[in-house]
Amino acid sequence: MEKIENPNESLVIPKWLNEDKFKVLLSKDEPNYNKILQFTPVAAIPPGSNFTSILARVYLDLELKDGSLRRQSYVVKTTLELDKGGRLVEEFRYFQKEQQMYSTYLPAFEQLYREAGHPIQLVPKCLEIGEMDGYLYFIFEDLSSQEFVTVDRSKGLDMEHMNMSLRKLAELHAASVVYEDRHGPYSIDFEHGFAHKDNTEHSRRGFDAKVTEYKAAMLTWGIEERCLENFPTPQQYIEMCLESLKTDANDFNVLTHGDFWSSNILFKYNSYNNLDKALLLDFQHCKWGSPAQDLLFIITISAGRELRLREYDNFVRIYWEHLIDCLAILSHKKLLPQLRDLNAALYKKNNTFYAFFPVMSHLSTVLLPTDKDSNLHTLMSQDDAGRSLRTRLYTNPAFVEVIKEVYPFYCNRGLFNFVDYD
Numbered sequence: 001m002e003k004i005e006n007p008n009e010s011l012v013i014p015k016w017l018n019e020d021k022f023k024v025l026l027s028k029d030e031p032n033y034n035k036i037l038q039f040t041p042v043a044a045i046p047p048g049s050n051f052t053s054i055l056a057r058v059y060l061d062l063e064l065k066d067g068s069l070r071r072q073s074y075v076v077k078t079t080l081e082l083d084k085g086g087r088l089v090e091e092f093r094y095f096q097k098e099q100q101m102y103s104t105y106l107p108a109f110e111q112l113y114r115e116a117g118h119p120i121q122l123v124p125k126c127l128e129i130g131e132m133d134g135y136l137y138f139i140f141e142d143l144s145s146q147e148f149v150t151v152d153r154s155k156g157l158d159m160e161h162m163n164m165s166l167r168k169l170a171e172l173h174a175a176s177v178v179y180e181d182r183h184g185p186y187s188i189d190f191e192h193g194f195a196h197k198d199n200t201e202h203s204r205r206g207f208d209a210k211v212t213e214y215k216a217a218m219l220t221w222g223i224e225e226r227c228l229e230n231f232p233t234p235q236q237y238i239e240m241c242l243e244s245l246k247t248d249a250n251d252f253n254v255l256t257h258g259d260f261w262s263s264n265i266l267f268k269y270n271s272y273n274n275l276d277k278a279l280l281l282d283f284q285h286c287k288w289g290s291p292a293q294d295l296l297f298i299i300t301i302s303a304g305r306e307l308r309l310r311e312y313d314n315f316v317r318i319y320w321e322h323l324i325d326c327l328a329i330l331s332h333k334k335l336l337p338q339l340r341d342l343n344a345a346l347y348k349k350n351n352t353f354y355a356f357f358p359v360m361s362h363l364s365t366v367l368l369p370t371d372k373d374s375n376l377h378t379l380m381s382q383d384d385a386g387r388s389l390r391t392r393l394y395t396n397p398a399f400v401e402v403i404k405e406v407y408p409f410y411c412n413r414g415l416f417n418f419v420d421y422d
Contacts (some may be wrong), residue, residue, distance in 0.1 A: 001071050004059055008043035013056055014078060016132040017041055022060060022074070025128055025139060030062065030072055037061045037069070044075050045150075045263070046370045052094055052284060054078050057142060073145060074127070078137035080376070094284035095136040097189045101283035102126040102138065105186070105255070109175035118329045122172055123280050124148075124266070148266040148279065153366045154398065156304035157262055159311070164278045165265050165298060166319040169257065172280060173291050174326030176255030181334065186255060186288055193258045193287040194357060195241035203241045206361075207234055209380045210390055214360060217394030221404045227411045232356070232418035239421035244353035247289050251345060252337035258285030260294040261362060262302035292345035293354040295319060300358045301366055305402055309409055316343055352415045359406060364393035367402065 019039035026033050038061035045055050056076045064070055079095055106123050113120045128139040151157060157165060180186065195203050211234075218228055232240060247253050257264070259282055270276040299308060299315055320339045327336060345351060365374060378389050393399065410416045 001061065001069075004040050004042060006042035007046040010047070011043040011054065011056070013041045014054065014132075014135060016135070017056060017058070017076060017078070019060070021132070022058070025074075026060070026062070026072070029127060030064075030070075032064045032066070033062045033070075033072075034065045035063050037063055041076075047374045052080070052376065054080060057144075073142040075124075075140040075142050076137060077140070078132075079135045093189055097286060098138070098283045099129055099136065100187060100189065101286060103129060105176075105179065106283070108179055109172065112175050112178055112330055113171075116329050116331065120171055121277075121279060122168070122175075123283075143266055143268075143279065146268065148268045148277075150266060151262055153261075153263050153302070154369070156308070157302050158304050159307060160275050161262075161267065162298075162303055162307065162311075162315060163318055164267070164275055165260075165262075165302075166315060167322045168265065168278045168280055169260060169291075169294055169298070170319055170322035170326050172257060173254035173294075174323055174330055174332070177253075177327070178330045178332055180255070180288075181332070190255065190286055190288050191245065193244065193256070193285050193289070193293075195244050195353065197242060197245050200238050200241065204234060204238055206380065207237045209382065209386070210360060213387060213390035214394050217391070217400075220395060221400050221407075223404050223408055227408050227416075230411045230416045230418060232421070236418040236421040240349075240353050240356065240418070243350045243421065244289075244293070245287075246350045248348075248350070251290055251348075252341060253288055254291050255286055256289050256291065256294045257283070258287055258294070258297075260298045261358075261366070262298075263366075290345045290348070290351050291319070291323070292342065292348070292351045295342075296346060296351060296354040297358055297362075300355055300406065301362050308402075309405060312409075313343070316346070347414065349420060355410050355415050359403065359410070363402065363406070364396065364399045367398040368393055368396050 019036045022036070022039075026036075038059075040059040040061075041056050042059070043055070044057040054077070056078075058074050058076055060072045060074075062070045062072055102123070103126075110120065110122055124143050125141045126138055127141060128137075130137055151161060191197075215231065218231070257280065264280065264282040266279045266281060267275060268277040295316060299312060303311070303315065317339060320337070320342050324336055365379075368374060374389065378385050380386065407416070
């Protein structure tokens, strides 16, 4: 059989993740299996692609009842060890939120499209949700066997991939609006995203952990003095976080993805190598809010360098057109959002966090070559390893090339006028 590669040799696989865990699942998913001959768990992704969970790919070499052999694989997502960032993830109920998404909301969203005579798939099939030794976990179908892949996060998305990504985002958002119209507000967990109104100390710690190396690196980027001065104080940053949790009932609001960038999208190509399908991943940071938040996030982090600013307004238009189409398919009865309203939302104070936060966090890790130290624990630590990682992140030439264009762009649009939060 094909050799199994491990993209992250340093990932520690949880002890409970063993072949016994899969016997019941296999009896449903592969009823012709007789026994497991070999169990091989490896990392599902390289370092730096995920910070708030463990993602493993499990290979099962099976003997079937007719004596033939087969390799079956699954993707397992579970919580980090408590001292490696898991305590923070538990505190913010990220996995509990994702559990609600996969058990209730996402299946209901797909059902809305089926009922409308327009069946679509938004996400990979979640085959099992459970808890082992205090760790929540999900087991998903492994779509790599169907040739779904993620793109190279460091290269960004070209126009075709951005178009497809924005279409899937519109499908998600439209269904979330229609569901809310019919069933009422989402649970209280969806009032929070990366920020939490009852735990601003976490946001403050995250800011303080990075700010020294970030501001030192800014002096080397070659951007104008006026932009260097546009940097939030700790208190302004907290106010920006809290502002991101506010929604205006007069605005068009959706259930945002909350962490919408290229590594949370799977793509598939047809026999002519043309982009054919996309599916969405990772629903730990969803919240009720403006679609502008997801748009700011993906454009900032994942649009290709030549496209990011040149096509910025065009990306918004593309998303809006897909959104209007999806709302029509689902027979949305309320007033449709206008393009001018969506563009205006990009400038609103309650959405700016989704431009600044990726600029200070995600963008640098996305553009750093694979590094075994690129994890949540090291990123937040105040020892030499943490300081070294942050310095590499913020002075990495690939990051500097992008940030020296993006940071002034947001300054010029007024998004980074942080005195607005005083």
